[in-house]
Amino acid sequence: MKILVTGASGFTGNRMMEYLTTQGAIEPVGLIRRSNLMNERETKSFIVADLLAPEPLHTAIAGLCPDAVIHLAGLTRGTSEALHAANVTGTKNLLDATVAANPACRILVISSSAVYGYAGDLPIPETALLRSISDYGKSKVAQEELAMSYNPGDAAIAVARPFNLAGPGQIASFVCGRIVNQVISIERGMKEALDLWEISSSRDLIDVRDVVRGYWALVSRPDFASDCSGKVFNLGSGSAYRISEIISIVEEITGEHYKIRLPDAVQQAAIPTQRSDNSRITALTGWKPVIPLKETLRDMLDYERKKREQ
Missing domain, CATH: 3.40.50.720 (NAD(P)-binding Rossmann-like Domain)
Known part of the structure; x- marks a missing residue:
């Protein structure tokens, strides 16, 4: 075929x-x-x-x-x-x-x-x-x-x-890719916080x-x-995860706590949940x-670490 x-x-x-x-x-x-x-x-x-x-x-x-x-x-x-x-x-x-x-x-x-x-x-x-x-x-x-x-x-x-x-290799223009990329930058001393637009909307990931x-x-x-x-x-x-929940799962994986920086005027997401x-x-x-979300995020973190070591 x-x-x-x-x-x-x-x-x-x-x-x-x-x-x-x-x-x-x-x-x-x-x-x-x-x-x-x-x-x-x-x-x-x-x-x-x-x-x-x-x-x-x-x-x-x-x-x-x-x-x-x-x-x-x-x-x-x-x-x-x-x-x-x-x-x-x-x-x-x-x-x-x-x-x-x-x-x-x-x-x-x-x-x-x-x-x-x-x-x-x-x-x-x-x-x-x-x-x-x-x-x-x-x-x-x-x-x-x-x-x-x-x-x-x-x-x-x-x-x-x-x-x-x-999933592994996702670019930073998507929410999980954005969080993972910034976490690795924090690990490498290149950033101090996660810069996000908002953390209250939910996504089916x-x-x-x-x-x-x-x-x-x-x-x-x-x-x-x-x-x-x-x-x-x-x-x-079939499940909706708030962005704040995604960050919490990443923190469980890495054993770290991340400071979050939001804009002074946080706008409500046009699609609050899906x-x-x-x-x-x-x-x-x-x-x-x-594949549970925790496994996805762990694999994404591992992929990004290896990529930056090359």
């Missing part, structure tokens, strides 16, 4: 490629935008193509003719125009090229829990209204609408909505290694076309997250 992973050089893409190599008779091929993101030993496992260049993209995917696509590529930050181009136009180009190359291809489009906005304190099912409040979330709503507009008879397309990811298992549980479903196509699936931990209802994917595939 030949599986194309877009965004293969990214945080989740790297983990997805690693996981697929452990799954027996699977040939994972990563799609990346620039050739300098791979080394010479990896040339057989990657193809270079830009999702915003339709003709070269069609040529590359026609040559590969994948059996399945896990579409992770896109932007999380930028202007509304840039986000729409990457997350909507790029997705359309990919879907058109893939369906032309192999109409029977299984396609999993990765969206985001950002499409929900603030949906209250209860676990959020896939049937909840989409009330995105950010340009990123709005681009993901448009991406989903695009994916679902394809005729089910012509393409087998499902959508996954991961909640807040965490799930380990990226659990998420890629979930993506594979969907894509490898024997009856993907009937069981998954045209449907949306949440992937989260929590996933995973019952749909669990009922279909049996998938459940298994």
Whole structure:
């Protein structure tokens, strides 16, 4: 089974490629935008193509003719125009090229829990209204609408909505990555406190290694076309953690106490809490997250320490 992973050089893409190599008779091929993101030993496992260049993209995917696509590529930050181009136009180009190359291809489009906005304190099912409040979330709503507009008879397309990811190698623009990076800086004497915008909002945090298992549980479903196509699936931990709780867990791991610096005028988070209802994917595939947040954070700390020693 030949599986194309877009965004293969990214945080989740790297983990997805690693996981697929452990799954027996699977040939994972990563799609990346620039050739300098791979080394010479990896040339057989990657193809270079830009999702915003339709003709070269069609040529590359026609040559590969994948059996399945896990579409992770896109932007999380930028202007509304840039986000729409990457997350909507790029997705359309990919879907058109893939369906032309192999109409029977299984396609999993990765969206985001950002499409929900603030949906209250209860676990959020896939049937909840989409009330995105950010340009990123709005681009993901448009991406989903695009994916679902394809005729089910012509393409087998499902959508996954991961909640807040965490895991080794996460960059500092995400809350767990920000906390971990600053903790290591404190350990090395480069900082004296954790600088954060606020610590009262809650997030459903799930380990990226659990998420890629979930993506594979969907894509490898024997009856993907009937069981998954045209449907949306949440992937989260099912628990909401306040940022202050995340810091407390890190303090348990390190045995240290960290001073926290907040802005003089702390603004309330636009989304005070968010929590996933995973019952749909669990009922279909049996998938459940298994990595506790404490283990995730410990692995993140170890990864960052080793990285800075290199």
